[in-house]
Amino acid sequence: MRSPAPCPPSVRPAAVGPAAWRALFPALAEAGEVYLDSAATTQKPLPVIEAIDRYHRHHTANAGRGTYPWATGWTRELARVRERTADFLGASAEEIVFTAGATAGLNAVALSWGLAALDDGDEILYSPRDHASAVYPWRQLQATLARFGRRLRLVPYRVTAYGEADTADILAKVTGRTRLIAVTHLHHVFGALTTLEELRGRLDPRVLLCFDCSQSGGHLPVDVGELGADFAVLAAHKMFGAPGTGVLYCRRRVHDQLTAFLPGGNSGVTVDDSGLRPAAMPERMEGGTPNIPGILALGAALDVLDDIGRAAVAEHNRVLTRQLIEGLRPLPGVELLPGPAHAACETGYGIVSFTLAGIAAADLGFVLAELGFLVRTGAHCVPDHGGADDDSVRVSTHVYTGADDVDRFVRCVATLATELATTREVR
Structure with a gap:
């Protein structure tokens, strides 16, 4: 009986770009939401899922022990x-x-x-x-x-x-x-x-x-x-x-x-x-x-990362980061946390955190989830924080995130920011 061999990816992107890359991730095929929490954990491509399944389904054994x-x-x-x-x-x-x-x-x-x-x-x-x-x-x-x-x-x-x-x-x-x-x-x-x-x-x-x-x-x-x-x-x-x-x-x-x-x-x-x-x-x-x-x-x-190319991943996230920053920056009540938004040059690595005046970060995250945008909120596991006042919304992207996803997200936040600004003016 043959010993296990590397499990080759069964799906390869036919072209360069998020649409082709997205095809590698089965969990996103039926998802109606926009996943913007890749800094917490990334979606899993099919070759990764198959590698795990193959070990459990075929020739399960302990490595480094047996001689068979x-x-x-x-x-x-x-x-x-x-x-x-x-x-x-x-x-x-x-x-x-x-x-x-x-x-x-x-x-x-x-x-x-x-x-x-x-x-x-x-x-x-x-x-x-x-x-x-x-x-x-x-x-x-x-x-x-x-x-x-x-x-x-x-x-x-x-x-x-x-x-x-x-x-x-x-x-x-x-x-x-x-x-x-x-x-x-x-x-x-x-x-x-x-x-x-x-x-x-x-x-x-x-x-x-x-x-x-x-x-x-x-x-x-x-x-x-x-x-x-x-x-x-x-x-x-x-x-x-x-x-x-x-x-x-x-x-x-x-x-x-x-x-x-x-x-x-x-x-x-x-x-x-x-x-x-x-x-x-x-x-x-x-x-x-x-x-x-x-x-x-x-x-x-x-x-998978080498098939896509880490330089391509970095450039894709840089472009989306700049799109997020430029979209969020002019919105009323939005404050961008330290990071690429304040850098002297155009950098970006797929993570943007912000707060919105008039609403707690946790509440904003709940509203965004109801509207189909999955983001992280809170102190993000920073140990020395001052409580809810230090909480923020974190948006994080990866290759399966498209420019249209970011555009829809920014437009959603813009609507909420305008409504909150109007409420503050009325008060």
């Missing part, structure tokens, strides 16, 4: 996806760790690196306006180290009016005790890109850089070498893949600083008189049964 063809076939296929992921990020296969998601990846850095490598008085720089998953692991690490008498100082840095990490503030706060700078590559609320390019050559090489690429992965080309990243995480479900799957990139130079994460079956950990001895990477970080269908789905998602 079903098992060895999946072992080879997971290795292929690892190589594929490494190529996608400009990395090497031994630098790619499969995780349960971006949150799991960031916690793995905190537990596998932070617990072992940080000394009393060391510092980590972070932004309190980033996603909770990029903040809470460091706070948890701080609390855990404190129990063992080690003080970890968490130093917050500012965000600019453009929604980017303030590199001048970062540079001013770096000290001889700074061990890591945590940064969001593409901000999940502001839609602003931060590369820390301005700090190249100005930081002590011993300072590690940890990038949260949850929003940038699959939306624009991400090269961990160009970023100078020591750690980087991606969430598969935000790049056409399945929930519960993620990628943690660990630069080769930090491997000897990492302890075993989740030691157990298949982690390659050995035992001697000194205790557990960690295996080589990436097995050191991957104890237990892997999420086989999720990893296979990730491989299929990467194939």
